[in-house]
Amino acid sequence: MEQKLLETLWGTVADVLPITIIIIGFQALVIRRPIANLERVGFGFVYVLVGLAFFLQGLEMALFPLGKLMAQQLTAPDFLAGLHPAGEAVNQLDWTRYGWVYVFALAIGFSTTIAEPSLLAVAMKAHQVSGGVIGVWGLRIAVAVGVAFGIALGSYRIITGMPLHWYIIVGYMIVLVQTLFAPRTIIPLAYDSGGVTTSTVTVPIVAALGLGLASTVPGRNPVFDGFGLIAFASVFPIITVLAYAQISAWWANKTQ
């Protein structure tokens, strides 16, 4: 276990090495000024590194094996057959047979997004910059609802086998229309929240769900249909964050 933790730590260091070299290089050659509070910043950097290593190693031990197994079990033909009376033939192309899959997609999309460190970072910054108008939890819940809905809809798409791009294009259309009406200050933040949602915690479990579904449902090819859930999880948070801002603005107007 200690060795694995060390390996993860080493992996994190290797991952961060390019950034560190770039920053030190520019700092020394171009800016040529010492960083303020260098000691504190240095400690902070080490905290982030060690924290990420523990976080990733912990996920490897506690969440990923169970989460991935769960995704496989929920999509396995045996489990789907067990839900229905004996003797009745299970039509695996009937999308209503996958009830627990949708519930799992919703719940796991929501909960992994709440735990996503990069979203937390953006929410903290937004809270600070907006002078407290944007709540850390408000933003994260809005994003998590978007991811939950996106993953559930993405699972439905894999089961029904409809083309990915139509969903994404319609998603973008909705974003476009919302952009015309949303408060101006929220727009960049909403666009950003599409990119930060799918990261360390969400991707491995969601990928397992996509692959599990694509290998169970007849006629789907895991290689082609397993992809795409992440794209869903990146579009829908934009919609929910814009909607959250619109509803807040509308509510503020109404109660005035």
Next chain:
Amino acid sequence: MLPVFLKTLIGSFFDLLPIAVVIGFFQFVVLEQPIPNLMEILIGSLFVLIGLTLFVQGLEMGLFPLGESLAFAFARKGSLLWLLLFAFALGFGTTVAEPALIAVANEAAKVAAEGLVIGATDQARAEYALGLRLTVALSVGFAIVIGVLRIVRGWPVQYLIIGGYLGVIVMTFFAPAEIIGIAYDSGGVTTSTMTVPLVTALGVGLASSIRGRNPMVDGFGLIAFASLTPMIFVMAYGMIG
């Protein structure tokens, strides 16, 4: 120091609680199975909790101030060229070594080999995967450059992003079918847990130090560019390759 740590620890606990509830519910109620390797899962959960707490502490102490101080230093220096060079290096450098991207690129090479786009040799696959990684890294470097230029000039973000989305839609109709899923996903995997806080702090720092810019309106948006351009570049890569 300790009270702050405790407060962060409690915050992290509530951040992680939903996952525990969801996993517990599905394991006991839906799948009706016991938790295997309980000890390992408990230790792992403790690691996750400590890790998240340290990370959040480190953000406030290290990454946020670092991103901001870089932004202020570049604004004071007043050289747009150096700022844009730094922006490109930051985008390219953080993406090219990103483990999630390496995984997706290898997966994509497998798909391409099965779809007979490239030969089924290890060398062809490795070349394809490396080409894809470089493409995505270039696109993220380009994205941060455009995003920083936007902050400096004060261009509204929505025209650029919506223009980019239209680009994605148009490209979708011309790109080979097997690359589309990978291209769409590559937008989401590029922004890692280290990059996001640093890039966000850089954007907000720049917008606060340039007169006439509002950190809320102009500071955010860099991540959005970084998740958009890979889709376009990867589809282009699929069309050329």
